[in-house]
Amino acid sequence: MPFLTETDYEVQIRNWIRQIIIQRKEDVQHQAELAAQAEMESYLRQRYNVAAIFSAAGADRNALIIMYMVDIAIYHLHANSAGDVIPELRIIRYNAAKEWLKAVAKGDISPDLPEKPDKEEGGEGTGSQVIEFGSNPKYSERY
Template sequence: MPFLTDTDYEVQIRNWIRQIIIQRKENVQHQAELAAQGEMESYLRQRYDVKKIFSATTEERNALIILYMVDITIYHLHANTAGDVIPEMRIIRYNAAKDWLKAVARGEISPDLPERPEEGGGETGNQVIEFGSNPKYSERY
C-alpha cells in the first residue's frame, strides 16, 4: 500500500496540475513516490525505524514526513517532464526538505518518529572510547 494518498497532494498542488505533470500515468507518480521515500529513508535510517514510519496508515502518519515527501515527489515529477523548467518554488521546497532531513540525520532536530530498535537484545554495540590524558603539571617550585 502506498504511503501517500491523493488527498495528501491537495495541500501543495492542484489536482489538475498534478494530472498534467504525471501525464495521467499513475505509475509515473508511484515511481516518483518510491524515489522520494528511498531518498528520505537514506537520511532517516540511522536513527529511526523507517519501516514503521512508512508503513503507518491514515492518522498514524507523521505530518512532516507527508509534507516533505510530497515536496520531494513533486520536484521529481517536475524534473521528469522538463528538467530545465522546474518552478522556483518547487526547487526551494525540495531544498528545504533536504535541509530538514540533513538536520534530522545530524541530530539537530528530533521529530516525533519511532526510534530505530536496538540490535542484539539491548546491547548497542556502539561504544564510545575517548583517548587523551590529563593536562601536564609542573612540580617545580
C-alpha cells in the same frame, strides 16, 4: 500499499497541475513517490525505524514526513516532465526538505518518529556506542 494518498497532494499542488506533470500516468507518480521515500529513508535510517515510519497508515502517519515526501515527489515529477524549467517554488521546497532531513540525521532536530530498537531489545543495533579519540597534553622535556 503506498504511503502517500491522493489527498496528501491537495495541500501543496492543484490536482489539474499534478495530472499535467504526471501526464495522467499513475505509475510515474508511484515511481516518484518510491524515489522520494528511498531518499528520505537514506537520511532517517541511522536513527529511526524507517519500516515503522513508512508502514503507518491514515492518521498514524507523521505530518512532516508526509509534507516533505510530497515536496520531494513533486520535485522529481517536475524534473521528469521538464527538468530545465522546474518552478522556483519546487526547488526551494525540495531544498528545505533536504535541509530538514540533514538536520534530523545529525540529531539537530528530533521529530516524533519511532526510533530504531537497540540490540538488547532483540532488534538491529544502532551502533550508538561512543568512542572518543585523543591523547594526553604534550609536555616538553627540555630545560
